[in-house]
Amino acid sequence: MASDELKLLGTWTSPFALRVQLALSFKGLSYENVEEDLKNKSELLLTNNPAHKKVPVLIHNGKPVSESQIIVQYIDEAFSGTGPTLLPTDPYERAIARFWAAYVDDKLLASWLQSFRGKREEEKAEGLKQTLVAVEHMEGAFKDCSKGKPFFGGDSVGYLDITVGCLISWAHAGEKLYGFKIFDADRSPLLNAWMERFGALDAAKKVLPDADKLVEYAKMRQAEAAASASNN
């Protein structure tokens, strides 16, 4: 039986690449981690994700899979005999997990990014408003999915824990940079507790980047943006 070769093209700051690393870590799979320079994309990245030219890309025995949520589902299905099963087995629970996973990227993450990246103050304010709505929905989702247990997946980590879990380091970094805690204890006590719990797991600690390093990185990017703006 041929051994599986797994290569992950990503960047240490990308929550989407982290999402895949979390899945690989929780499944107990070995892989080669390739750090891309997005200002100088490798031939490997460009040929393996020609449609989007983005990270992450998982290359399994030479065959590429792109888009983080699709990659995580692929890992779960291709390695169904290895480690825990990430997606629920019941079709209805799977549909609920997929619904909320789509919501995380389309609504929660999108509005959160707008709240600090928006070009005008009113854009940022709108982003913040939408983020608060999204967090409220996610808190409800956690309550419904966990049914009183510690994770979205129940007793153990599942698809949705990994989908949301990749935001944790940036959640901590965001608090230090902007004073805004996305999963605040008052607004979202369940998610607040879940975040600490998830972050303490060995499989998560293995791959979660250091929040302070993300803060340094963000400050460096802000300085670069300011410098190029004043040069124009």
Added chain:
Amino acid sequence: MAAKEYLKLLGIDVSPFAIGVHMALVMKGVNYEYIAEDLSNKSELLVSSNPVHKNVPVLIHSGNPICESLVIVQYVDEFFTGAGVPSILPADPYERAIARFWAAYVDDKFFPAMAGIVLVPTEQKRVQKVKETSAAIELLEEAFTVCSKGKAFFSGDSIGYVDLALGSLLIWIETIRRMCGLEIISASKTPRLAAWAERFGETAAAKKVVPEADQALQYGKKLQAAVSAAATSKSK
């Protein structure tokens, strides 16, 4: 004794997302009740079944609501299985990943670009949307060659996941042609997709579900009028 399975689909006739779900249910041969919503006056059932987005389509199965068209199609595929029941997604994990990738591409890149052609308020933005749509359909033309492997549909001999995702937009591709003369799929620029589109339209599921393009045209004109009105009142 188990409760009788009861399926209700909330949608609107011209919604490509509802059309995709409709077709999936027809392909599976299951019985369901279709409820046409009025989006300007949403029903209590719709709002309570999809409190997060308050939008169509929603599939309600024995009282349990499922939302988001691609999530619903995967649910229908996974729940309704058995001898003689066609599969919508392939069995192989890698082929599933490829199918999911292209369906997501249709939803996240192609559809917003194409919808933008009639919905954006300025000519400059419209030109940008036309460019994006062109680039996207070119990529999909290539994807068709790779996925179909010489067969009739993205999925092979019969329609599958990507066919549903792109095929349910054909009525709007035709509507855009009628509204502004732009041919997104054409025999000259995208010959394979043009041939595929004809074959898609001839399938039993498409013939049963897809409404006349005229219906979409009326709806499209209303949407465009609303966008112009909003743009005009903004500039006052």
